[in-house]
Amino acid sequence: MKIIISLGLFIGFTLIYNYIQISRFYINKPTFHSQKLSKGLRITQISDYHSNRFIDTDKLLNEIKKFNPHFIVLTGDIIDERTEDIGLALELMEGLLQINKNIFYVMGNHELDSIDRDRFIFKLNEMGVTVLNNENRVLDIQGEKVNICGVTFFTSKRDYEKALDGIDFNNYTILLSHSPNRPINYHSGQEDLIISGHTHGGQIRLPFIGAIIVPGQGLFPKYDKGIFKLDNTILYIDSGLGNSLIPVRSFNRVQISNITIKGE
DSSP, X not given: OHHHHHHHHHHHHHHHHHHHHHHSOEEEOOEEXXXXXSSOEEEEEXXXXXXXXXXXHHHHHHHHHHHOOSEEEEOSOSSOTTOSOTXXXXXXXXXXXXXXXOEEEOOOHHHHHOTTHHHHHHHHHHHTOEEOSSEEEEEEETXXXXXXXXXXXXXXHHHHHHHTTTOOTTSEEEEXXXXXXXXXXXXXXXXXXXXXXXXXXXXXXXXXXEESEETTTEESOSOSSEEEEETTEEEEEOOOSSOSSSOOOBSOOOEEEEEEEEEO
């Protein structure tokens, strides 16, 4: 009887713990510095949402509104390849657009594999979200120019160079890429900040060790989540607001990132 009770308590604890990990989002708040900026820059990043129905969307939007970002970046896999109703993701987009009209999106592998890919991208364009497909935009933030570049998931070296084509590197330059794998190989060192997702931080992590496995990097990867230095470029990987395959996480709550860049 004691064994059955203990087993029941363990299973109950595990289910509650996992529910917290997949539903109670954490807000990561990385801060960087740049001599290219004289004023501060605030960016909200949402990655790998996978149409997570467990998230309290109203609370999420309120937290983003309090941060008051200058713009919002969506680094792919906002829907899941198995998503049958893209309405949940579009509702999130509507809420984000009420906070800030400057939203930039790059496609992830799950959108590529979704039967609703074209309809989802069409809706984003229709709503006013800027979809970056190996291209760039220049945004004026309080009189300062910021380059925002975006690459596709299966970007080639040529595509990567196309995304950076024609920009003034005297401006603060941000590159959006769903996966960090190609920027690690392709980066020119002229990008100030690369913002990625895709890894989910391994989804299941071990204390003091980190991610067990990450797509494209194999077992115990180096680039799992957080901040990495690539020559003169900073790579930041967000571990995502949702889950793929199965809704399981360990030592790795779902999250968004409110990024601050301080001018010098």
